[in-house]
Amino acid sequence: MSNPLYTRLQATAKRLIEKYGQAGNIRRITPPDPVTGGDGTATDYPCRLFPASYDRRYVDGTNILASDKQLYIGAIGIGVSPKVGDVAIGADGTEYHIVHNDPNNYDAVTNVVFIVQGRIL
Incomplete structure (x- = not known):
């Protein structure tokens, strides 16, 4: 059973991402069949996300690049965990x-x- 506090936090996060975020997708590529080969299959899962820039003090050029974004993705209504x-x-x-x-x-x-x-590549 989930804790009511975390359920309220989840609802608050959803409300804020719905208000300030944008529609998007999470694309997951499943690997090809190891026997028959071929290409992987891409599946899109709709979500709401909010891209935010990292604070400059966290950008080190190795782990976090200047072009990297923190993406806040709503947990309610998404088909997969990113x-x-x-x-x-x-x-x-x-x-x-x-x-x-x-x-x-x-x-x-x-x-x-x-x-x-x-990371944008």
């Missing part, structure tokens, strides 16, 4: 390759918000 290797696509068509993820799951039950590091 993970490293996925691609987040913003409303303007900008593709952010997810290089680090943080699910903000404090009680191991409720995903409050997904905060991922997106």
